[in-house]
Amino acid sequence: MIFRQLFDAVSGTYTYLLASRRGGEALIIDPVLEKVDRYIQLVNELELKLVKAVDSHLHADHITGLGALRDRTQCVTVMGERSKVDVVSMRLAEGDKLTIEGMALDVLYTPGHTDDSYCFTMADRVFTGDTLLIRGTGRTDFQNGDPRAQFDSIFNKLLRLPDETMIFPAHDYKGETVSTIGEERAFNPRLQVKSVDEYVALMNSLDLPNPKMMDVAVPANMRVGLAQEEIARRGWAIKADEAVTLIGRPDVVLIDLREPRERAKHGVIPGSLHAPYPDLAVNVRSGGMLNELARATGKRIVFYCAFGERSAMAVQAAQEAGLASARHIQGGMDAWTKAGGPLVL
Ligand SMILES: [Fe+2]
Numbered sequence: 001m002i003f004r005q006l007f008d009a010v011s012g013t014y015t016y017l018l019a020s021r022r023g024g025e026a027l028i029i030d031p032v033l034e035k036v037d038r039y040i041q042l043v044n045e046l047e048l049k050l051v052k053a054v055d056s057h058l059h060a061d062h063i064t065g066l067g068a069l070r071d072r073t074q075c076v077t078v079m080g081e082r083s084k085v086d087v088v089s090m091r092l093a094e095g096d097k098l099t100i101e102g103m104a105l106d107v108l109y110t111p112g113h114t115d116d117s118y119c120f121t122m123a124d125r126v127f128t129g130d131t132l133l134i135r136g137t138g139r140t141d142f143q144n145g146d147p148r149a150q151f152d153s154i155f156n157k158l159l160r161l162p163d164e165t166m167i168f169p170a171h172d173y174k175g176e177t178v179s180t181i182g183e184e185r186a187f188n189p190r191l192q193v194k195s196v197d198e199y200v201a202l203m204n205s206l207d208l209p210n211p212k213m214m215d216v217a218v219p220a221n222m223r224v225g226l227a228q229e230e231i232a233r234r235g236w237a238i239k240a241d242e243a244v245t246l247i248g249r250p251d252v253v254l255i256d257l258r259e260p261r262e263r264a265k266h267g268v269i270p271g272s273l274h275a276p277y278p279d280l281a282v283n284v285r286s287g288g289m290l291n292e293l294a295r296a297t298g299k300r301i302v303f304y305c306a307f308g309e310r311s312a313m314a315v316q317a318a319q320e321a322g323l324a325s326a327r328h329i330q331g332g333m334d335a336w337t338k339a340g341g342p343l344v345l
Helices: 033-045 066-073 147-156 181-187 196-204 214-222 228-233 240-246 260-266 277-284 289-297 309-320 332-338
Strands: 002-008 013-019 025-029 049-054 076-080 090-092 097-100 103-109 118-121 125-129 166-169 252-256 300-304 327-329
Touching: 002 033, 013 033, 013 166, 025 097, 033 049, 033 066, 049 066, 049 097, 066 076, 076 309, 147 196, 228 309, 240 300, 240 332, 252 289, 277 289, 277 309, 289 300, 300 309, 300 332, 309 327, 309 332, 327 332
Parallel strands: 025 049, 049 076, 076 090, 125 166, 252 300, 300 327
Antiparallel strands: 002 013, 013 025, 097 103, 103 118, 118 125
């Protein structure tokens, strides 16, 4: 496994780069905007392909690198389903898996620091975001933070992991890099409480100043969505209510770019084909499956995904590959469902 812990000294943020092998797919957790050049350089040096960029929660102390990484690498942006961010490519819930080639992380919903905080676990380690820090816990006094919920997330979810599980948090301000569940249970001063009420009282007594970047970072991080309007201006978008009329048309083929788990969970458009986003580049280039399909049948390819981001990037790639009739459903399955479009589950 390739594992890198990267540090942004300005915000005290840890960012994690993961891959199962050199030359394979990579995942980045909690990237910082100012460090995006460095991440891309490292990804290239290790001959990796960045396929997913994930935020553990909506950050208040730095601007996320999610949008910039997506724009520069066409990776999929991922957050939890509870996040109020405008658009990400994929949303996860507790029990879902965060997957790349050769790796699958389990998703835990761990509200408390914020109401959109998630942790990601592997066999030997857990990425705890700002839920559980080394000898500390994430503050609970803004962004719908809730010390009672945090107590539950820590004691009833994280501390149930095996003692030897390594903890990799999203922040540290003292130079600590890694701990374990057992070590934190024993030595984290915030966890030496006898009841949830004692924990709530402790957290409510902290009286911390707001993060310096908060007024800039929170609004910026709420708007990481890809500018789908630009795709629409070029005439490559179809609104969901219009797209509903395309079902069953012989001159149109609807292409679902989502992962099998998303399809199983949220349903698919009747009659659509599955061509997952990670294979897009291969599929749209000359000789590729979708390129051949479009040329041989004259059918118009209409891409869709969860929220319209992957499909917006796909329509752009298809246009660049010469498929001038390619379109996408603006807003994805989210918009489709809201428009009353039929689903097959
Ligand atoms: Fe945070």
